[in-house]
Amino acid sequence: MNAANVTGQLLVLAKRPIAGRVKTRLCPPCTPQEAAGVAAAALADTLDAVRRTPVTRRVVAFDGPTESTVDLEAIRQRGDGLGERIANAFADTAARNPDPVVQIGMDTPQVTPELLTAALQLLAHNDAVLGLAEDGGWWALGLRDAHRASVLPDVPMSTSDTGRLTIAALEGAGARIGYLPRLRDVDTIDDAQLVAESVPGSRFARAVEELSCTAR
Secondary structure: OOHHHOOOEEEEEEOOOOOOOOOHHHOOOOOHHHHHHHHHHHHHHHHHHHHOOOOOEEEEEEOOOOOOOOOOEEEEOOOOOHHHHHHHHHHHHHOOOOOOEEEEOOOOOOOOHHHHHHHHHHOOOOOEEEEEEOOOOEEEEEEOOHHHHHHHHHOOOOOOOHHHHHHHHHHHOOOOEEEEEEEOOOOOHHHHHHHHHHOOOOHHHHHHHOOOOOOO
16 A cells, blocks of 8 residues: 555644643743744644645644634534543544544644554554554554544543553454554653754744753
């Protein structure tokens, strides 16, 4: 299978880059405005990678008002906890198209079309695909059947055990899981600097280089 004939959908769970509401773990040493700038750059680079991946459909689930573009369909997140919002985003995406769905966030601006294509290709032979993160969570979750996301509201999110518990929940529901490379989420200023070094010349790298705050 090559990238030109991958069938599937990409779903990005995103926050509007509003100062004081995004990347709050960067503050301090950054200001809320600087953190929002980093978040905006991370989201832009993530959506660039999504746009460059040849897929059936591209969806962005925002935590507020939505605005679709020609190549990205926007929906609104619904639900209380993160697990519930992710599960609902899977359901809402699949309601209009039953193709497999790969969901990512906006914390891994180093993601590439090659990684996203690989995720969809893995779903040809697995019920689920998971990209674990360095902090114990995960950066990508793909499901051949979006209904399997119903296990997520019972999984504690944003903890060092989230990845392990997600695996247990999926396997407990009978899912066969394929795995993607482990990536680093951008949560802290150290994360931001390390990820920026891995993607020189990107919007994200430029945003981090322009910060007045430093961790070292």
